[in-house]
Amino acid sequence: MTTPRRRADAVDNRDRIIKAARAALANSDELRLNAVAKAAGVGQGTLYRHFPTREDLLAEVYRRDVDALVDAAATLAAEHDPLTALARWFDRIADYARVKRGVLSAVDAGVWQGLSADSHGPIGDAMTALLDAGKAEGTLRADADARDVMLLMTGLTRLTAAEWEPRAGRLLDILLDGLRTKP
Template sequence: MNPPPSPPAPRRRADAAANRARIVQAAREAVAESGDIALNAVAKQAGVGQGTLYRHFPTREDLLAEVYRQEVDELVAAAPALLIEYEPAEALARWFDRVADYARVKRGVLAAVEVAVWRDLTTHSLGPIGDAVTTLLEAGRADGSLRPDVDARDVILLIGYLSRLDDAEWDTRARHLLDVVLDGLRPRT
């Protein structure tokens, strides 16, 4: 005899879902701007009370983990979407623009959470991000706009330097260095 099916997960009310989305967006902006996140400031920016914030995210780490997961999900989803709209090399260039934004948030999140939390977050994001890079590289290899001898691991290692940039030089260097990487991914003439 089979056990009875589990009841479906409760649906969030529309206002609760909207509150959650505003909280995550406010936290994302706080992390991207300063790398620091004060929960009372996030609640205020999101237009919710402290109780509402804590109902959705019992700890600071829970909130930061959700910000990070959403960043990864959006970054991964961007790769195939960009390939629909742009040629592979241009799609990769635009994806790198998104990588710069992602890396800034990632750096802020990882600086704010305990080591065990950030290890878990990064372990679970490498596979999907590698898959997104592979999708872009394969499309570029197929049309000849990207080198055939580069794989996703190469690209991930190259863009990993973003974590070493100082805040003071982020705006002037991050996208420039991604352009340098992109130039290195194009076939030699």
């Protein structure tokens, strides 16, 4: 059985809705569906046809961010030395964590556990590849693994909106410094 094809305008509407929701989550912990529809340039009916519940929309924003984060790891590894690739990926992690913080506050615990379980594997695999490249080059600690880094990064999801700008980048810099091998 094949998946039904969506009309181009429906795909475009869906993408605009997701982008508007992501932008709203990056700027606030509250997601107002009427504001998302307005920002996306669609009516409430269009929004609800694509995403019957708020949780459906939040889950799709989260899934797309996970996919983009995983894809970025391979691209960065191909374009940069391992330490630079990891540092630039951490920048993407910060952006992801900002949205994840918004999703975490907006989604009920049961939905969140399912989303989180689905994403840790691909993100962990991408992080392992970046860490392994740095270990092979001798620029990253041999004893650190993806789970260590993921546990340390969970603090990003706890930052308030006001703390984000002054702290997120600095926390990732501290983490990256801790992963480097010492001369």
